[in-house]
Amino acid sequence: MTTEVRIVGQGLAGSLLGWSCERAGIPFTIEDPWPDSAQNSRLNVPASSVGAGIINPITGQRLVKSWRVDALLPVAIEMYQEIGDTVGQPFLFPYRLRRFFADQRERAVAREKWPRGDFAGFGKSLDDDGLWIEPAFRVDLSGLVVALRKRWQESGHWRTIELPGTSLAGGAGLTVQCIGSGELGQGVFNWAGLxxxxxxxxxxxxxxxxxxxxxxxxxxxxxxxxxxxxxxxxxxxxxxxxxxxxxxxxxxxxxxxxxxxxxxxxxxxxxxxxxxxxxAPDKHPVIGRHPKKNSLGIFNALGSKGALLAPWLAQEWIAHLQSGRPVDPAVEVARFWPARPGMS
Ligand SMILES: Cc1cc2nc3c(=O)[nH]c(=O)nc-3n(C[C@H](O)[C@H](O)[C@H](O)COP(=O)(O)OP(=O)(O)OC[C@H]3O[C@@H](n4cnc5c(N)ncnc54)[C@H](O)[C@@H]3O)c2cc1C
The missing domain is CATH 3.30.9.10 (D-Amino Acid Oxidase, subunit A, domain 2)
Known part of the structure; x- marks a missing residue:
């Protein structure tokens, strides 16, 4: 039988890990210090209560495709639609995106990249003022967190964590920390340098x-x-x-x-x-087990692209839990190990 997963922190990362455990039939509990949905009234505001949830396939001044977007976007679309269908509330909204050039350099970059097919799949047209990009999306991150919190409070999966006081490092099976900026610069994953x-x-x-x-x-x-x-x-x-x-x-x-x-x-x-x-130091997300403490895991460092990345990362966790398959090395937290002296 798969180990029980204790998920600590219910922002986007914890929500999608919990959802994926539920779908896969993996026993789980999910904990957060704040049981209600009045998230904006407190001092420690989770990023998932703030973030706009935009999925933009072509970003930055160099106009590059988001990392692995061709593979990650279908996973994200399917997961957000499935959650929406299950709880009876839409969370994924499609848009077209008008990317205006901020300066002459961006215009030149686009003109160089367009004929090479660098925007394939997402670049719909190019003109003097900018690019049309499609599809783009917005995910209602806070709506999704609130809806899943209610679902798991009703089903008995949810617990209010006491802070300070409750250990973030213990549990019967595996504990996965999904705590965003909570404990940044401290804690058992400090060596990852987030x-x-x-x-x-x-x-x-x-x-x-x-x-x-x-x-x-x-x-x-x-x-x-x-x-x-x-x-x-x-x-x-x-x-x-x-x-x-x-x-x-x-x-x-x-x-x-x-x-x-x-x-x-x-x-x-x-x-x-x-x-x-x-x-994270290399700008990619981090998931996976602590190299020395096997019963501890992490799901964090979603940066500005949590809406695109988190569904695939949750699936990576599930594949690992079900079959023992190592998570993708590009996102595995162990890439930052060995730690700096004195850290464990
Ligand atoms: C202004 C802004 C705009 C953004 N725009 C976008 C965007 O357009 N598109 C996009 O994809 N991303 C965007 N993001 C990023 C996105 O919001 C994050 O990537 C994502 O929400 C992070 O989710 P998380 O679950 O890792 O962290 P969080 O949402 O911060 O969740 C962490 C959870 O852990 C809990 N917690 C904290 N400390 C503890 C503790 N010690 N013990 C237990 N629980 C704890 C918190 O209560 C919280 O519920 C934006 C972010 C910001 C700030």
């Missing part, structure tokens, strides 16, 4: 017609519609910053970005959110 990058975004309101509700706009910053008149605008990136309180400076800079993306259309800021992304 770091933080604070991010902020705004929710804005406009008159209907100010943007196409089916289109994500992107020029360095992005605007993702939530409805005909509401949108999220983001996001700032502050490497090394672990605070998650919104700042005036970020609001001003995101309002400038919104004004640029919307042209002349007026808007008002409805709310502002800040959270912390977790990033």
């Amino acid at each position: 770091t933080s990058a604070k991010g902020e975004l705004l929710e804005i309101e406009t008159a209907a017609g100010a943007f196409d509700p089916q289109v994500i706009l992107n020029r360095r910053e992005w605007l993702v519609p939530l409805s005909a008149s509401r949108a999220l605008v983001g996001a700032t990136v502050e490497p090394g910053v672990a605070a998650n309180l919104p700042t005036e400076q970020a609001r001003v800079s995101l309002e400038q970005a919104a004004a640029q993306l919307l042209g002349a259309a007026p808007f008002r800021t409805v709310s502002q959110r800040a959270g912390v992304r977790v990033i």
